[in-house]
Amino acid sequence: MALLPHSGRNVLIPALSRANSPLIWLLAGLVLCCPTSLLGQGTREDYKRAEAQKQAMEGKVYHAPRSFNWLEGEERFWYISQTPRGKEFLLVDAVKRRKKPAFDQERLAKALSAATGEEVLPYKLPFSTVTFSDKGKKLNFEHNDKEWVLSLNSYKLQEKGKAAERENRYWGAGRDELGNKPVTSPDSQWVAFIKNYNLYVKPADKKRNEEYQLSYDGSSGDYYSSFISWSPDSKRLATNKVRPGQEHPLHLLESSPQDQLQPKLHTRHYLKPGDALPQKEPQLFLLDTKQQVSIDASPFNPDEQYGLSNPSWRKDGRSFTVEYNQRGHQAYKVLEVDGATGKVKVLIKEESTTFIDYSGKKYRNDVSDGKEIIWASERDGWNHLYLFDGETGKVKNQITKGDWVVRQVVHVDEKKRSIIFGGSGREKNQDPYFVQYYRVNFDGSGLTALTSENAHHTASFSKGHQYFVDAYSRVDQPQVAVLRSASDGKVVMELEKADVAGLYKAGWKAPEVFTSKARDGETDIWGIIIRPSNFDAAKKYPVIEYIYAGPHSAFVPKTFGGARNLHELAELGFIVVQLDGMGTSNRSKAFQDVSWKNLKDAGFPDRIAWIKAAAKKYPYMDIDRVGIFGTSAGGQSSAGALLFHPDFYKVAVSSSGCHDNRMDKIWWNEQWMGKIGPHYAASSNVENAHKLQGKLMLILGEMDDNVDPASTLQLVNALIKANKNFEFLMIPGAGHTSGGDYGEHRRRDFFVRHLLGVEPPEWEQVNNDSSAKL
Incomplete structure (x- = not known):
């Protein structure tokens, strides 16, 4: 040759x-x-440019604060602004319309350097969270696992000891119903507790040794919960009686622990779809007579429960309420139990032929101690607010309505009978996912837009809800931050306007927002297209889709810089896209319902149509070479793309996927898939592994306690049995992950190799060149 x-x-x-x-x-x-030679894609220079893009995104965007923090009880807030000289802390007085440095950073840095013996630079302070105390005269922060207090008058710094340890609680751990501490009555005279699985009370006065047993039928298999609720007058108690569910241990083997040579076995409590759940029944006790009041258990369907909340007393003690979630998530109820008789009344009942999105859209606010209830519901096909009569349970009126959705309730003002909320889709000629803020009266009148700019808005309201900071941007429009009046939305003070000149100077190109029709030919599907900085329309580019198709939200970035990792991938010579197909949230109920008992759908008919429509407009998009990648639910979808749509998707990288919904956590999967049935197998990548076509890489963290690692390993097993060719990367010690830096590099190389047909450059060469340049 x-x-x-x-x-x-x-x-x-x-x-x-x-x-x-x-x-x-x-x-x-x-x-x-030929295309590969012509483009020069996947070269060492492309990898270097991708790293340069990452550095530019991290260091070349100025005056774009990420959060605003209101001081308790004041109309003042602080934030951090990244400027050319570094990290600057600023303090704003909303009433006086005044912005100034939150403190003297040079004096603080000098004091901290002297106290720690380390060099501390004033605009690279080693903390990003502060609190003001003593009416703003002192500043509190944490550094090196210690608490520090700075006098803002003298700038004397004091070490206050070890910082409080934050509980590293396992996300999936169920509540120990017997593990709560004794509960003192509101009048501080009595203490309620569980002993031998039964409910007891005793005087709070430790000199009095008597105790009184209130229940007698508790046992290890049917016990009283230690999460006890006293009535406000301290005369009654309520709790739940619990028939425990099953234990489902998840065992994780840590192959390479840092503190010993031999592997470690870790165990988590991890319920999966179909597992038996605890079943609860409310219980009522009268303190004066030491009697238990009988409550009819049938409204709580003990054999069909998914969950039952703790009793919550009305302020006047007349009753308590609980919320009942039926197994399968097609019925949800708010029930009231009379505090004297134990009689049960249904206040609100939601029913659906598909699912009720209790985990993402449930909202309840009891007005005037339950005389009225503000409740969120999708009963008219869109997520809106309703006003219920708290006595009869009837709807008094629908508060918001229309072909748009309420996304967040910010504040309910009972005196003015008004609500501040965030919603999306109401403003015409805007992206339907853009959040705007509104004020509306309880009766639905007086709907007032507090924001209106054609962008995605993120609001931070003062504690008194007189002002709010509004930070708004789009993927193609840098952030603007202003202070507004919460009564009418008028701008009262400009705060920051992002400076992104350095980002564009580094060659960065903003994503393009693109829309096309869904599978029904009517509904708009929204997404973004990202091109490399050296884009040439005369060339051909493979397409890579980043997918997350979970029904619990929508995922396409709406703010400036929200897709930074996708820009790095594009630099290697790809067109990268992301879109929200049917089956995701924040649109109509029908739009989201596509996922019901059918998570393998993942909006693929809409996604394929969208990419084809984009390629028709932009012929440089080569849809004969389409790749896809995702993590978690996106890992399930990306692998599923090669199983269920191999005629379109050719290469996939799947990380930490829940490849069979029976193997994943109970709440997320039963929320969308309902009770166990044959539809679980139909959506399973494991059951359909024999259909694999194309090139597949699987990435897995061995310590994943979010999605059982066995889910990926069972897919590996099925692929081996089907004699399929694939790549598998297990990362020791890693949890629920996309693979970290190593996995990201492997993912990029996989796409370069199989979509560009080019052997990627040696890593050491790329890393050395990047370090030298950057």
């Missing part, structure tokens, strides 16, 4: 005789004109 130089790369062509030299140049020309 002979080597011909081209664009810094070596191209192999057959070595032919001099007599055939015209043929040599003909073949060379053909090779040089």
